[in-house]
Amino acid sequence: MPRRRLLFSLLVSVAVANSRAATGLDHTPVDGQWMQAAKDYANTRYSSLTEINTSNARRLVPAFTFSTNLKHGHEAAPLVIGSIMYVVTPFPNTLYALDLSKPGAPLKWKFDPHPDPAAQGVACCDTVNRGAAYGGGKIVYNTLDGQTVAVNATTGQEVWRAHLGDIKRGETITMAPLIADGKVLLGNSGGEFGVRGWIAALNLADGTLAWKAFNTGPDKDVLIGSGFQPFYPQYRGKDLGTRSWPPGRWKYGGNVWGWVSYDPTLHLVYYGTGNPGPWNPDQRAGDNLWTAGIFARDVSNGQARWFYQWSPHDLYDHDGINESIVLDITWRGQPRKVLVHPERNGYVYILDRVTGEVLAAKPFVYINASKGVDLKTGRLIPNPKKTTGMGKTVYDICPTASGAKDWEPSAYSPRTGILYLPHANLCMDEQPVQANYIKGTPYIGANVRQKPGRGGNRGAFTAWDVLKQTIVWEIKEPLPVWSGALVTAGDVVFYGTLDGWFKAVNARNGKLLWKFKTESGIIGQPITYLGPDGHQYVAILSGIGGWVGSIVSNALDPRDKTAALGMVNAMHDLPAKVRAGGRLYVFRVR
């Protein structure tokens, strides 16, 4: 335990030091701020604040709230820099700055980027936004219509704006950017619209393009060059990003809408790529590189270093964009630099982050869509009984299309060595059908009905021991858990439920310490910070929506079991339990 913590703190301080050197930021060494959605480059969502702990968490009370007045899904993580809290809303992507130094945290300023309302028609999974990042005195975030804005963190004035996404192609941007090495890293959404995925780096100073790498297509577009050294032989060869598809079909998929992590020592960014388009696999024979996998790229020029594909020739819309937590561990007696990645297909992967080798892949839920991961070849082993094909209806595929775990990020505590996984327990029936490509319209080709998984509980919050690769404890939830997780040095873990409960549990044994019913369902990411008064606060955005909550936020009709790509069938009871409406809640111990 102490050794892990030492290695870990080393990593964090290196990260902080490097970021300070690279960007000239004024990072205070105290871990009391929240400067990027994932907390740190390693994406741990771990705070070393200890004021809130297992004995006093039951005395958490609301300190203040703030309504966004919007009825769609609130997925963002608020940021806290100094004494200002920054909140990004779903469309129209307003940025609010709240002054924490004054009682009641009044609004200091707000920034409206005025995104194009037509973008709402090409948002697959509600008009959400996963948050902002802070760097160089600017708050940087993306808008639904494909723009990236940098706002002066003090005055709220726009500093620069870039426009990389084209909504006429069905391209939107929903992810929280990552700022590293003086660059803003972001990628596009639109896998359900047949959008070709890319990741780009904008210069933090002025928003100009530093580099852009596609995730499908010829090597020169994917920035695969002589430095590309994938671990497995199936990724070596020229232009595999076109040759692993029928001719021309590689133009669809591989989007980047999830999490990016960064290792400042290796100078590599790690991010996952989304599903290939369309969902109907018979229209895209081949492994469909470089979709549904993870890239390691050099942050200075975007050149790919290695790649690993979670789901070759994806059959189930298993986007590979979940978080990859950067850890240094001891693996089989040797120190190893790894990534820990809970994947949509139901496995927790441990990858060597230098080479891309899979060290382990163990299921954290019941899986029948695949039979395991062959560690010799690295390939996912499909289950022929659950293989879909055009016109064929396959029943009870587990995990479902939205995965055993979707984008909702987990948290890692170096104190317990546990990965805290918010996730779902859903299965589905799927029938692929012919998909027609019309620019700017969905390119899917599947009828889907989702349903509860084994056991009947549709979700769970699971504590996963990273080294032992087993479940330590698990809280079964009646609804899927789609909020982010937060863990602190006080050994308290926070997460929220779809029917609005914000919960604090003991990080070591999962015992419920406290819960609070918010007005709407929670799909946001909890954060914690040190307020100007020296006390620890916990903040969460409540506001149902996203893919899982679209039945509420979009007022869908449950009589159609395939609505919202089958999600309505699994969540038909949600409208009775929760209403839409965004509100920020901030808590402190009384």
Place this chain on the structure above:
Amino acid sequence: MSFAYAKAAASIMASLLLVACEREQRDFQTPSSGSPSGDHYQRDAYDVAQGKRLFNWMNCSGCHSHGGGGMGPALMDNRWIYGGKIQQIYQSIHDGRRNGMPAWKHRMTDQQIWQVAAYVRSMGRYLRKDVAPGRDDAMQSGKAESRRERASAIVPSTPP
């Protein structure tokens, strides 16, 4: 006596047959430009069936699923942001709408748009039972259009 019965039966059958003729008329002459009133499309089973085919081909089902909605609003209920009469639905499809409905005027012909609009009307069972489509061959999503309960009177919904 039996001849009278036969005559009666024959005339009943004939009238039934004549009524059935109303259900479906296939007119393959392309209508002249300048959109006609689209009312007759929603009384013709062939047009509604073509509309259903186009609804899938044009990816309407990608956003609206089989009427329940998804990325786009539900079309089988009685809430209409921009109006639920066939002319209003035609306009929504033809010109698009501000908050994300794409415009189809350059991508489909007028006749095709009317057919899709007529099909959309069948989703809430605003059409006659013998004109609305029956069960389709895809994985079951719910009741066929002709078997649904009629959505109650059109209720305007506030635009987002």
Place this chain on the structure above:
Amino acid sequence: MTAGRIRSVVQLATCSSALQACSGWQSALDPHSQTAAHLAGLFWFFTAICAIVWVLVVAALIMVLRRRRESESVLPGDDFPHQQRRKAIIVGSLTAITAIILTVLTYMSFYATREITWPRKHVLTVKVTGQQWWWQLDYQNQDPSQSFGTANELHIPVGQPVTVDLEAADVIHSFWVPNLIGKQDMIPGRKNVLTLRADKPGLYRGQCAEFCGLQHAHMSMFVFAEPPAAFEAWRRHQLEPAATPGAPQRITGMNIFVHGACATCHAVGGTDADGQTGPNLTHFAQRATIAAGTLRNTPANLSRWLADPQAVKPGTNMPQVPMSPADRQALVAYLEGLK
């Protein structure tokens, strides 16, 4: 007598002008593959046997009708035992002969169908999907970058077995290229398999053989059996995207295609147009016909088709897209340049 001999005799006897399908074009009686030869042979064998039987039965009938009555009242029960025995032997032996003939015919039929459906090693797999009212062809390959799609005109290498996977997108169709093989239904939700092998190079016509809607009669297919080298050249060319046009009129036509209604249903490789619900037009200019054999592929016919598809093929899913004559000419120029 060999099968061929039997065939020529019967052909001569019955052919004349009445049996027009005897030679060449879309004829099951002009086989150009072993499979079709088996079926044709079976046909002639059956015809020969049945013809002989028919002639004998009719002769016997005439004989019986013309035989003079020996006495007024002859009832079956009046026969002497030896007469009864004689009649019993005749009836018995005729029944036995019939049974033998039927058994032989059954066996011949079984043998022939076994020959045509016995799985064979193949060099090529093509998925043929029946659509209302055209044929979608997807050439498969282990290497996905070697697979491609086309429509209505099936090219196969001569002398090599080609597996044809038959599926249907909407209603039941049937694949029938009589010079090469018998009919096989294409049923939605099901895959049927045929193995084709053309023995000689040539052009063969086929059509849909299961009523599938208004334009069932205008759903024809052409099979080009080519020497392997020519086939390979064709195949490689199909993998290439369409060349970018240079002439201004063709560029206008391309823009009309990609940004207008055409791209919602049709695909042209190398452009943004990737519609999947209508035939792939990447190499449209190479095709001999428009609309599955309805019109010959000439610029004039193409213009006529684009002006009003419903007038040519009423009920087809291709709508009449309003456009000015100049635009239509540009579109025709673009399409006819898609070699």
